[in-house]
Amino acid sequence: MTIKIAVLPGDGIGPEIVAEALKVLDSLCTDFGLAVETEHALIGGAAYDVHGTPFPQETLTLCRAADSILLGAVGGPKWEPLDYSLRPERGLLGLRSELELFSNLRPAVLYPQLVAASTLKPEVVVGLDIMIVRELTGGIYFGKPRGRRINEHGEREGYNTLVYSESEIRRIAHSAFQIARKRNKRLCSIDKANVLECTELWREVVIEAGKDYPDVALSHMYVDNAAMQLVRNPKQFDVMLTDNMFGDILSDCAAMLTGSIGMLPSASLDKNGKGMYEPIHGSAPDIAGRGIANPIATILSLAMMLRYSFDDAVLAERIERAVQTALDQGFRTADIASEGTVEVGTAAMGDAIVAALRSA
Amino acid sequence: MTIKIAVLPGDGIGPEIVAEALKVLDSLCTDFGLAVETEHALIGGAAYDVHGTPFPQETLTLCRAADSILLGAVGGPKWEPLDYSLRPERGLLGLRSELELFSNLRPAVLYPQLVAASTLKPEVVVGLDIMIVRELTGGIYFGKPRGRRINEHGEREGYNTLVYSESEIRRIAHSAFQIARKRNKRLCSIDKANVLECTELWREVVIEAGKDYPDVALSHMYVDNAAMQLVRNPKQFDVMLTDNMFGDILSDCAAMLTGSIGMLPSASLDKNGKGMYEPIHGSAPDIAGRGIANPIATILSLAMMLRYSFDDAVLAERIERAVQTALDQGFRTADIASEGTVEVGTAAMGDAIVAALRSA
Ligand SMILES: [Mg+2]
Numbered sequence: 001m002t003i004k005i006a007v008l009p010g011d012g013i014g015p016e017i018v019a020e021a022l023k024v025l026d027s028l029c030t031d032f033g034l035a036v037e038t039e040h041a042l043i044g045g046a047a048y049d050v051h052g053t054p055f056p057q058e059t060l061t062l063c064r065a066a067d068s069i070l071l072g073a074v075g076g077p078k079w080e081p082l083d084y085s086l087r088p089e090r091g092l093l094g095l096r097s098e099l100e101l102f103s104n105l106r107p108a109v110l111y112p113q114l115v116a117a118s119t120l121k122p123e124v125v126v127g128l129d130i131m132i133v134r135e136l137t138g139g140i141y142f143g144k145p146r147g148r149r150i151n152e153h154g155e156r157e158g159y160n161t162l163v164y165s166e167s168e169i170r171r172i173a174h175s176a177f178q179i180a181r182k183r184n185k186r187l188c189s190i191d192k193a194n195v196l197e198c199t200e201l202w203r204e205v206v207i208e209a210g211k212d213y214p215d216v217a218l219s220h221m222y223v224d225n226a227a228m229q230l231v232r233n234p235k236q237f238d239v240m241l242t243d244n245m246f247g248d249i250l251s252d253c254a255a256m257l258t259g260s261i262g263m264l265p266s267a268s269l270d271k272n273g274k275g276m277y278e279p280i281h282g283s284a285p286d287i288a289g290r291g292i293a294n295p296i297a298t299i300l301s302l303a304m305m306l307r308y309s310f311d312d313a314v315l316a317e318r319i320e321r322a323v324q325t326a327l328d329q330g331f332r333t334a335d336i337a338s339e340g341t342v343e344v345g346t347a348a349m350g351d352a353i354v355a356a357l358r359s360a
Numbered sequence: 361m362t363i364k365i366a367v368l369p370g371d372g373i374g375p376e377i378v379a380e381a382l383k384v385l386d387s388l389c390t391d392f393g394l395a396v397e398t399e400h401a402l403i404g405g406a407a408y409d410v411h412g413t414p415f416p417q418e419t420l421t422l423c424r425a426a427d428s429i430l431l432g433a434v435g436g437p438k439w440e441p442l443d444y445s446l447r448p449e450r451g452l453l454g455l456r457s458e459l460e461l462f463s464n465l466r467p468a469v470l471y472p473q474l475v476a477a478s479t480l481k482p483e484v485v486v487g488l489d490i491m492i493v494r495e496l497t498g499g500i501y502f503g504k505p506r507g508r509r510i511n512e513h514g515e516r517e518g519y520n521t522l523v524y525s526e527s528e529i530r531r532i533a534h535s536a537f538q539i540a541r542k543r544n545k546r547l548c549s550i551d552k553a554n555v556l557e558c559t560e561l562w563r564e565v566v567i568e569a570g571k572d573y574p575d576v577a578l579s580h581m582y583v584d585n586a587a588m589q590l591v592r593n594p595k596q597f598d599v600m601l602t603d604n605m606f607g608d609i610l611s612d613c614a615a616m617l618t619g620s621i622g623m624l625p626s627a628s629l630d631k632n633g634k635g636m637y638e639p640i641h642g643s644a645p646d647i648a649g650r651g652i653a654n655p656i657a658t659i660l661s662l663a664m665m666l667r668y669s670f671d672d673a674v675l676a677e678r679i680e681r682a683v684q685t686a687l688d689q690g691f692r693t694a695d696i697a698s699e700g701t702v703e704v705g706t707a708a709m710g711d712a713i714v715a716a717l718r719s720a
């Protein structure tokens with residue numbers, strides 16, 4: 001079966017880093033027999049410049065037809081003056097909601113070669129390997145009613161609604177349990193059940209879903225304590241399950257524990273495992289076009305795609321090992337460079353990883 | 361003028377640690393001429409055991425009449441089976457809302473003597489001194505409508521409302537600006553204005569309030585980035601202004617950066633500066649009655665009371681210096697003990713601080 005991948009380079013450094021991931025994909029085809037078709041489309045600012053919208057219909061059509069999506073990054077100062085509805089980010093949000101990509105996987109993995117980049121003591125973070133499973137299409141970021149009004153005292157008032165139905169909670173819970181099963185079988189669900197009724201239901205439904213996974217150890221933690229524990233002893237976590245907003249906050253906190261967010265991929269999956277894969281770092285307009293961006297997070301996004309959408313853990317691990325080999329050989333892009341390593345550009349890093357892949 | 365302080369020891373280690381703070385208060389009276397009257401009352405589980413309620417009317421009456429309140433801690437496994445409305449925590453929440461203690465001050469200060477206790481590298485946290493000003497009586501923890509319902513698909517649904525009026529935002533903003541003025545004159549307001557309309561209003565009103573404080577440098581940061589920055593470079597912050605929930609999460613994260621939450625006091629102020637002062641650590645029922653709890657956070661809460669309710673920075677600094685002296689002399693309670701220090705109990709730590717206060 002030929003896999004169809006929609007490729008959306010996006011803005012800023014997006015095209016440069018995606019190009020390196022495609023080199024890796026080429027090698028998987030040529031050297032390891034993977035059958036892939038790729039087709040490119042515009043999204044974000046790049047799409048706005050051509051079509052007047054950050055999310056053209058033909059991009060959506062392509063992404064619907066594809067088996068999965070590889071995305072670079074969107075956004076940049078050029079498009080910031082635009083109306084909210086035309087901003088590059090709307091392209092991303094549009095894709096997530098049109099394709100119902102409700103399960104956001106945010107690994108926080110510390111590469112031993114980069115342990116010095118963390119602000120935490122080596123012993124606290126070495127071996128760190130957390131997977132945050134974040135609900136991505138519901139909760140307070142989408143809940144209604146929302147907006148502004150004048151209250152009964154004649155004052156301005158702003159309001160948003162945190163809301164989850166049991167089916168929304170159940171599907172993300174199953175997603176998290178299944179991932180925990182493929183890892184160390186420990187799932188910690190995050191809520192504020194002592195104060196927020198919505199998250200009290202969250203806890204209830206997660207417990208119900210857990211009955212199907214007696215092999216996974218389920219625990220619960222309040223969100224404020226989770227923020228503490230990520231700093232105190234992050235290695236206590238295997239998989240964390242969160243709602244949309246708590247996941248937004250905690251996944252960024254967890255990512256920064258590694259000290260090198262240029263290394264971190266992510267996935268956003270639908271209920272069939274189709275997904276959009278992208279680095280967590282942004283479009284970095286300040287260094288765009290200079291050939292110095294770190295392509296590793298995008299290359300690791302491709303590895304995630306193989307593991308989570310195409311169930312090919314073997315090829316995923318090959319890519320991950322190739323990244324490790326390139327790091328072991330001392331190659332570093334500017335963002336992760338340190339003394340005694342070889343600073344290389346985007347393309348050279350991609351080449352080093354492809355070479356490692358071939359010689360493994 | 362004689363200051364009236366309501367003393368609420370509460371549960372668990374509360375009575376032990378409050379007793380040490382009262383020793384310090386005695387010394388301030390005897391040795392430094394402070395005129396204070398104290399009166400004790402029950403709150404939390406201790407109040408429930410006597411009066412059948414965690415928040416007796418006479419405690420409220422005493423606290424209303426007092427100029428400020430010193431609290432130990434509430435809660436414990438003994439009262440966990442009780443109905444939500446009778447739990448010890450309701451006593452605290454009752455006081456906050458009855459007295460309109462909307463401004464929660466949460467310092468995160470790293471004592472140089474305890475730098476090894478942090479999980480972060482010394483250079484990242486040495487000299488850390490952040491003040492988080494958290495809105496405490498509004499936002500999603502109190503917003504209505506809230507609860508559970510059956511939605512149109514016949515499913516359970518949980519919902520809560522994030523809501524702030526401009527007057528609620530304005531008063532906490534002024535609180536934060538005034539505190540920033542007494543510190544390094546930098547205020548970073550936390551929101552998610554790119555997604556949540558309620559926090560978009562938050563940003564607007566904070567900017568409006570800031571016009572009265574041209575000497576304070578105001579900046580804004582999204583909450584997920586703030587969680588990242590606390591890990592990446594916490595010393596960039598002076599005062600952080602947050603809503604209730606973001607402050608709940610970020611203040612605990614910031615506290616844990618210090619590695620020793622047994623050292624951290626807090627204040628909850630009304631619009632006139634009257635306040636409730638308490639350590640951020642809990643009632644620690646596991647070590648209650650053993651004389652080993654760390655009284656320093658409670659003693660530093662007393663210092664905060666002098667500074668923020670009675671505008672006596674001189675006495676506040678005396679207490680803070682006395683704590684430093686006791687640490688310099690090597691005294692440590694079990695929670696902060698390390699090699700080469702002298703492990704002491706609760707009372708001995710209190711005595712060491714009083715001795716340092718007197719000999720300064
Ligand atoms: Mg985020």
Ligand SMILES: [Mg+2]
Pocket residue numbers: 224225607608609612
């Ligand atoms: Mg908290």
